[in-house]
Amino acid sequence: MIIPVRCFTCGKVISEHWGDYVSRSNTKEGDEDPSDVLDSLGINRYCCRRMFVSHIDLIDVVSPYQ
Amino acid sequence: MAVVPHGWRDNMDKINVEIIDHSDRTVDFVVRGLTPAMANGIRRAMLIDVPTLSIDTLRMVENTSVLFDEMIGHRLSLVPLTTPPGEFEPTDVVTLTLDVQGPATVYSGDIISSEKLVQPADKRIPIVDLKENQRLAFEADAIIGTGLTHAKFQGGVAIGYSYLQSVTVNGNLKKGDSKTPLIVHGAVEDSGKIIPTSDFGHNLSNKYPNKKIEINDVPNTFVFHVETDGSMSSNELIASSVQSLCDRASDLREGVSI
Numbered sequence: 001m002i003i004p005v006r007c008f009t010c011g012k013v014i015s016e017h018w019g020d021y022v023s024r025s026n027t028k029e030g031d032e033d034p035s036d037v038l039d040s041l042g043i044n045r046y047c048c049r050r051m052f053v054s055h056i057d058l059i060d061v062v063s064p065y066q
Numbered sequence: 067m068a069v070v071p072h073g074w075r076d077n078m079d080k081i082n083v084e085i086i087d088h089s090d091r092t093v094d095f096v097v098r099g100l101t102p103a104m105a106n107g108i109r110r111a112m113l114i115d116v117p118t119l120s121i122d123t124l125r126m127v128e129n130t131s132v133l134f135d136e137m138i139g140h141r142l143s144l145v146p147l148t149t150p151p152g153e154f155e156p157t158d159v160v161t162l163t164l165d166v167q168g169p170a171t172v173y174s175g176d177i178i179s180s181e182k183l184v185q186p187a188d189k190r191i192p193i194v195d196l197k198e199n200q201r202l203a204f205e206a207d208a209i210i211g212t213g214l215t216h217a218k219f220q221g222g223v224a225i226g227y228s229y230l231q232s233v234t235v236n237g238n239l240k241k242g243d244s245k246t247p248l249i250v251h252g253a254v255e256d257s258g259k260i261i262p263t264s265d266f267g268h269n270l271s272n273k274y275p276n277k278k279i280e281i282n283d284v285p286n287t288f289v290f291h292v293e294t295d296g297s298m299s300s301n302e303l304i305a306s307s308v309q310s311l312c313d314r315a316s317d318l319r320e321g322v323s324i
Contacts, residue, residue, distance in 0.1 A: 001133070005144040005191055006295075010224035011217060013146060013295055016190040045224065062132050063197045 002059045009047035017041045021052050086253050086262045092293045093300040096230055096253055096260055098286065105227050105288045111307035112222040114213040115314075118297040119147040119160060119184055121218075122211070127165075127203035131172075131194045138194060138202070143218045145174045146187040146295040147208055151306045153183055156210050160184045165203040168196025177206075184208065187296025221297045222307075227290045229283035230255055233270065236278040247271050248279060252289035 003018040020041060025034040038049050080099035087094040097105070124139045131138070147160075161180045166172045175189030194202060213220035232255040239245070248270035250263050266273040270281075294303050 001137075002141075002192060002194065005141050011220060011295065012223045012293070013144075013188055013191065015192055016188045018192065019190070059132060059195045063195065063200075065132070 001062070002057065003055055004051060007045075007048040007051050010045060012043075012045070012048050014043065014048050014051050017043065018052070018055075018057075022057075084260055086260065086289075087264075088300075090299050091296060092291075093304070094252060094262075094289070094291050097288050097290065100286055100288055105290075107311055108304075108307055109225055109227060109290075111311050112225050112292065112303055113220055115310040116151075116221045116298075116303055116306045117154070117156065117210045117212050118149045118219050118221045119154065119208045119210055120216070121145070121147070121162065121206045122209045123207040125205045127205065128201050129204070130200045131168075131196055131202050132200075133194050138204075141193050142177075142206060143216075145177070145191055145193075146221075146297045147179075148183065148185050148187050149210075149221070149297045150183055151298055151302050154210050158210055160208040162206045162208060163204070164206075166196060166201070168200035169198050170196050172196060172202055221294050221303050223293045223295050225290075225292050227288045228252060229285075230260075230287040230289050231281050232256070232284050233274070234280045234282070235274055236280050239276045239278055243278070245271070248281070250281075252291060254281075255284060255287075 003015045005015045006012060007014050021034070021037055024032050025037045034053065038052060043049055043052065082098040084096045084098075085093065086096065100108075121139075121142045124135070124142065126135050126138075129135050129138065133141075162184075163178050163180075164172070164176055166176055172193040172195075173189060174186040174191035174193060176193075177186055179185055196202060211219035213222075228251070230253065231250060249268055250270055251268060253260050253262050254270070255261070261273075270279055292300050292304060294300050298306070
């Protein structure tokens with residue numbers, strides 16, 4: 001639905017980086033390697049990294065159906 | 067003055083802290099002269115015993131977003147709020163408000179606090195996406211709590227320690243010897259000197275290529291990694307956790323005294 005506020009496992013606040021992660025790694029041209037983006041955002045543990053890699057943002061899909 | 071727990075007193079002058087890496091929210095350090103029980107006591111105190119503020123009650127004025135009230139409440143409770151240690155009593159309540167009209171993304175930075183000291187530690191946490199004609203408005207109460215009751219009150223994040231490892235070089239590698247990388251974390255000790263493992267990519271084979279290496283735990287010496295969620299600085303978290311251990315020890319002493 002929307003990126004969880006914290007990492008499920010360790011509790012680090014990760015959601016503030018979601019916008020940066022998407023805009024830098026999801027573009028059609030000139031995308032950066034998601035792994036490098038996470039490194040530069042300071043997301044070092046693999047518990048936090050999977051929060052980004054495995055997340056699908058569905059809130060825009062759901063929002064018309066209020 | 068804090069009462070020093072029994073058994074710590076003899077050790078106090080031997081305890082020695084060396085900081086490896088330090089920033090506002092994280093710190094890595096080596097402590098000498100701790101028993102494993104003391105090290106674990108400090109770790110546990112940092113996780114469950116240091117009080118922080120977190121949103122606990124929500125009075126929803128209007129929520130026409132696509133998320134249920136409960137989901138928004140849950141997300142809000144996980145937003146770290148700055149809690150300067152010693153400023154708040156366990157019964158204190160801080161009121162926070164928010165009113166955002168869509169189309170907009172509601173961020174934690176939109177929360178307006180009634181108390182200057184208490185602010186969202188991170189301003190860019192998305193709470194919910196609002197579209198045209200959607201609105202989110204609420205009043206919330208943040209209360210003081212500890213990680214013992216709920217993880218949302220936990221100031222420390224992924225706190226851990228391990229024994230300091232000392233490295234001894236035992237001649238050169240011979241043909242046929244295993245060349246498996248020797249991965250280490252935090253810091254290692256080489257002839258009494260502490261070396262951060264980030265200096266050599268956490269791989270001892272980089273630092274001592276083609277050498278036979280022996281790794282041993284250093285007794286009573288621990289490498290700590292401490293990280294906070296932003297509700298307080300790492301220094302404040304460690305100081306409050308040690309203080310809470312001391313307070314518990316003196317409570318126990320009073321409780322069992324005749």
